[in-house]
Amino acid sequence: MALRHIALFRWTDGVTSEQVGEVVDGLSRLPSRIPELRAYTFGPDLGVSDGTYDFGVVADLADEKALTVYREHPDHQAVLAVMRPLIADRASVQIHIADPE
Amino acid sequence: MALRHIALFRWTDGVTSEQVGEVVDGLSRLPSRIPELRAYTFGPDLGVSDGTYDFGVVADLADEKALTVYREHPDHQAVLAVMRPLIADRASVQIHIADPE
Numbered sequence: 001m002a003l004r005h006i007a008l009f010r011w012t013d014g015v016t017s018e019q020v021g022e023v024v025d026g027l028s029r030l031p032s033r034i035p036e037l038r039a040y041t042f043g044p045d046l047g048v049s050d051g052t053y054d055f056g057v058v059a060d061l062a063d064e065k066a067l068t069v070y071r072e073h074p075d076h077q078a079v080l081a082v083m084r085p086l087i088a089d090r091a092s093v094q095i096h097i098a099d100p101e
Numbered sequence: 102m103a104l105r106h107i108a109l110f111r112w113t114d115g116v117t118s119e120q121v122g123e124v125v126d127g128l129s130r131l132p133s134r135i136p137e138l139r140a141y142t143f144g145p146d147l148g149v150s151d152g153t154y155d156f157g158v159v160a161d162l163a164d165e166k167a168l169t170v171y172r173e174h175p176d177h178q179a180v181l182a183v184m185r186p187l188i189a190d191r192a193s194v195q196i197h198i199a200d201p202e
Contacts, residue, residue: 003149004142006107006157008192041105043196048104048165056107056194058159064149091109091192093157095144 001096002038003061005070008053010089019086020044020055026079027057033075036066038100053091060097067094102197103139104162106171109154111190120187121145121156127180128158134176137167139201154192161198168195 011020024043031040039060045052061067070076112121125144132141140161146153162168171177 003147004157004159006109006159008107008109008194041196041198043198045194046104046165046196048168048195049193051193053192053194056105056196058105058107064147067149091154092150092152093109093146093154094149095142095147095157097142097144 002099003063003067003094004097005057005059005061005067005092005094007057007090007092009055009057009083009087011054011086012088015054015086023055023079023083023086026082030070030073030075030079034070034073036061036069038062053089064094103200104164104168104195105198106158106160106162106168106193106195108158108191108193110156110158110184110188112155112187113189116155116187124156124180124184124187127183131171131174131176131180135171135174137162137170139163154190165195 027042031037037059040058042057043055045054045056059070061070128143132138138160141159143158144156146155146157160171162171
């Protein structure tokens with residue numbers, strides 16, 4: 001069984017689309033730099049439902065060890081440094097998923 | 102672009118593993134009954150990080166119309182009726198993902 005890491009974010013008031021774009025640009029660079037990322041999807045909420053958070057990230061990894069590598073990777077830490085001041089609230093889980101076929 | 106619906110849940114105090122098992126059983130039946138579900142992953146948090154929510158669901162769908170079909174499907178509504186009394190908190194987003202290859 002592989003592991004799916006999910007993190008949802010609510011931004012603080014006044015976060016601009018330019019700031020979100022900077023987050024997207026930063027996250028976009030991670031798959032080529034962190035080979036532990038088997039799949040990586042992220043983006044702003046589409047605004048099709050009420051009460052949603054503002055942004056979601058889903059990282060598929062082999063196991064807990066790969067999750068730690070992802071989390072501690074300097075390029076990931078650099079994106080987190082950009083994100084941190086924007087975050088009002090965060091919700092996350094790690095769940096089991098099937099291994100890729 | 103397809104749509105990824107993500108919902109994270111915190112259970113109320115005292116929710117048992119039997120109750121969570123009932124939720125898992127209910128969700129497990131949905132992919133065969135709701136063809137709009139292109140991919141469907143869910144499960145309890147693995148307990149490998151601090152401060153996580155208790156349960157996650159990720160549904161991959163073609164578009165907003167398919168999301169509505171999923172949400173309103175009677176078999177989904179039946180599982181929600183089981184889940185609702187257990188839910189202390191919920192966080193969700195819908196994000197764009199690439200279409201399947």
